[in-house]
Amino acid sequence: MRKEVPGINIIEVESINDGLQQVENGQLYGYIDNLMTIATAIQKDYTGSLKISSRLENDINLSIATRNDEPLLQEIFQKLIHNIDPEFKQATFNKWVPVKQEVSFDYSLMWKIIIGLFLLSLGFIYHYHQLRRLNQRLKKLSVTDKLTGLYNRVKMDDVLIEQKAEVDRYNVNASIILLDIDFFKRVNDTYGHAVGDAVLVELSNVLQENVRSTDYVGRWGGEEFIIVCPHIDVEEGRNLAEKLLAKIREHSYKHIGKMTASAGVSNFLPSVTIKESLYNVDQALYQSKLANRDKVSVKKGMELPR
Numbered sequence: 136m137r138k139e140v141p142g143i144n145i146i147e148v149e150s151i152n153d154g155l156q157q158v159e160n161g162q163l164y165g166y167i168d169n170l171m172t173i174a175t176a177i178q179k180d181y182t183g184s185l186k187i188s189s190r191l192e193n194d195i196n197l198s199i200a201t202r203n204d205e206p207l208l209q210e211i212f213q214k215l216i217h218n219i220d221p222e223f224k225q226a227t228f229n230k231w232v233p234v235k236q237e238v239s240f241d242y243s244l245m246w247k248i249i250i251g252l253f254l255l256s257l258g259f260i261y262h263y264h265q266l267r268r269l270n271q272r273l274k275k276l277s278v279t280d281k282l283t284g285l286y287n288r289v290k291m292d293d294v295l296i297e298q299k300a301e302v303d304r305y306n307v308n309a310s311i312i313l314l315d316i317d318f319f320k321r322v323n324d325t326y327g328h329a330v331g332d333a334v335l336v337e338l339s340n341v342l343q344e345n346v347r348s349t350d351y352v353g354r355w356g357g358e359e360f361i362i363v364c365p366h367i368d369v370e371e372g373r374n375l376a377e378k379l380l381a382k383i384r385e386h387s388y389k390h391i392g393k394m395t396a397s398a399g400v401s402n403f404l405p406s407v408t409i410k411e412s413l414y415n416v417d418q419a420l421y422q423s424k425l426a427n428r429d430k431v432s433v434k435k436g437m438e439l440p441r
Contacts, residue, residue: 136167136191151176159184167191171228282332283339285360286353294351294363295409301365302403309403310372312362313416314342314379317395317428319358330390337388338396345382346375369402369435376400376431384429397423400433 136145146163148154154166155176166173170190177185199216201209278290286294298309316322316338323331335358342352346362355361362379364372376398383396399419403412419434426432 152180155181155185280354283336283354285339285343286351288353288355291351291353291355291361291363294353295413298363298365299403299409299412303405306405307366308368308371310364310367310369310375311401311403311412311416312364312372312376312379312398313355313400313420314360314362314376314396314398315420315424316358317397322391322394326390333390334388334394337386338383341382341386342379345379350375369400369433372400372402373431373433380429380431395429397428398431399423400431402435 136143148157148166151166151168151172154163154168155173157163158166159181165188170187174187177187199212201212278286280287295311301307302309316334319331319334322334335354339352339354339360342360342362346352347364349365351363353361353363362375364375367375380396380398384393386393388394397420399416399422401412401416401419407415415434419432422432422434423430
């Protein structure tokens, strides 16, 4: 054993009983002896407390010694050993050693594996949620205006395409509102761009709080805002634009007090392209600017001049 298992600590004991007693008390990890003798001892004094857990690969061949002055006895034993049938030998062995070998299971290793897998699962779940949160944030940033939190120009282009497709397919109503802050350059020139940015954020909140949940509000560029309104005709779009201008007019902005905005309204038509619809609403906004601002003008859907 010392040759085959380097570093093993083998302690010799006084007797079988002494060795088994130390194993039972936890002083020794295990006890090695002849299976037949150890099985008898366990059955006699340690049934229920000790078990045979394993067998060494190398068997120890036992011998019978006879007296030198009894040569005939040696011959008799030799013939007896050679003539023993293997099955009879095994049956005799089983009779005297009715001990079942039970290999113990290392539950500590099992719990280590379970805990390891649990920690790996927690790590995976945490990583998955972090990645999902970052992806959602990235997705939001890709479609929103950094300053105001409204939809950006890229997202509103997609909204216009989707809404035009619905109008063409189902022949439903849809309107567009283009809104521009009056004299916004004066705000930047007088109070600075930081205040101008704060005003844009405040106005964005006013718009979001006063449109329908089905409407799309986006920053079109600078101080211009666009609102796509599904399932309402151009007159209903005018009413919504009038409401928004009133809310903008009534609101007191933190740094500058009162201000106004102008709006143009147009609608989608199956026979009118998105480019033509945007041209029409831009023309309507231009009319409001020419009419002393703080007004809503309507230009119904029609083709661009050729």
